[in-house]
Amino acid sequence: MNDEPRDPKSKEFSEWMGDQRRRLGIDRAVAAYTAAKEAALKRLPEMEEMRKEVRRIKEESISRMGELARQAMDSIADVKGTPYLAGDAAEARRIFCSIVGTGKLVVKSKSLTSEEIHLNGALEAAGNDVYETDLGEFIIQLRKEKPTHIINPSVHVPREEVAQTFSKLLGREVSSDIPSLVGVAREFLRDKFCKADVGITGANVVSAKTGTLFIIENEGNARFVSNAPPVHIAITGIEKVVPTLSDAFKVVQTLPPYATGVLISAYVSLVTGPSKTADIEKTIVYGAHGPKELHVVLLDNGRSEMAKDPILREALYCLRCGGCLYECPVYRIVGGSFGDNYFGGIGMVWSAFTRGDEAVAVAIDACTKCGRCKEVCPLEIDVPKMVERLKGKLVRKGHLSRKHAEIRENIERKGNPFGQSERRQ
Ligand code: SF4
Secondary structure (H helix, E strand, O other), rough: OOOOOOOHHHHHHHHHHHHHHHHHHHHHHHHHHHHHHHHHOOOOOHHHHHHHHHHHHHHHHHHHHHHHHHHHHHHHOOOEEEEEEOOOOOHHHHHHHHHOOOOEEEEEEEOOHHHHHHHHHHHHHOOOEEEOOOOOHHHHHOOOOOOOOOOOOOOOHHHHHHHHHHHHOOOOOOOOOHHHHHHHHHHHHHHHHHOEEEEEEOEEEEEEOOOOEEEEEEHHHHHHHHHOHHHOOOOOOOOHEEOOHHHHHHHEEEEEEEEOOOOOOOEEEOOOOOOOOOOOOOOOOOOOOOOOOEEEEOOOHHHHHHHOOHHHHHHOOOOOHHHHHHHHOHHHHHHHHHHEEEEEHHHHHHHHHHHOOOHHHOEEEEHHOOOHHHOOOOOOOOOHHHHHHHHHHHEEEEEOOOOHHHHHHHHHHHHOOOOOOOOOO
């Protein structure tokens, strides 16, 4: 058994716990999110039925995940897109680097899957300039930090610190007034969209039948990224593929109220193949006003393995609304140190399959299995049950926390968890 001390993150946990600045950012965001979500759900009584229907769609989709991914690839090829199936992160990075090449200006919209494969580092190492264009991601990129929430990556950065970061970028004093801060990002990024050689987005859901990518956002940056540059590359996990357009629309309706507390997001882009026109003599030409090339990378990276586990496969239903994180009492205190790329209890399952057991062996003990995440999850995903299952698997593989290892050793050697030599009478 490996009972070496393995809590390198405990220092990070304590740093977060004592960091009032980060807590302030999270507390402000949770208060705003909770009020907005409650108001949105009051106005959407039909969401009770809709979320159950989406759960049914996800159950069916995951049970047919490989077949639907292949169907989506055929459909994407039919509309002159170029599909790829990447088995793991390294293969996905190779695909991206071969499409992008070197010396390019790349703009990106928020994509958790691109972060899963550490895409930015690979593209930069290949000699490209990469700009995140989602405001939260842009802030994180400038600060050389890692995202700490799946929907709101800079949730831990209060406005005063955003002002400092932007002041440094522009070389002049920037006000901490939030609309002014948004204006700075808009001004700085505007010409990047038009000059970029390549735009990279994720996709929230994909229709297998038509090969249509759905990109949901509020800022409008993903529209620029997917439309202005001559090449658009999208990356998404194979679990995002659902059978039909109508199934995809149901996912699109369900996500926004739970993710950001809006009835529907400001923008939902549907991309089915590259831009084209047949306006002159009905001759089709690709690359009219939008991209001439569309590449779609479907990523496995542990998802097929996850689907084989009767309990952990439920993690593949996750819509990535992030609502469970705001409700998680541990996340509210230790924030971005409770996971890496994927956070909280659901993030532990995702990290175990996409990054390996070592990535979660320490952090998983932070989950109290209180069950508040399951209560707020639109799909009622049983996160505590999955965490219990994952912990069991980790322990069987020898991944015990130092304290638990001590307790086990005490029981084995002394017959009690406290290591006492004699029983007290
Ligand atoms: S587990 Fe549920 S609440 Fe948490 S991010 Fe996924 S869909 Fe949202």
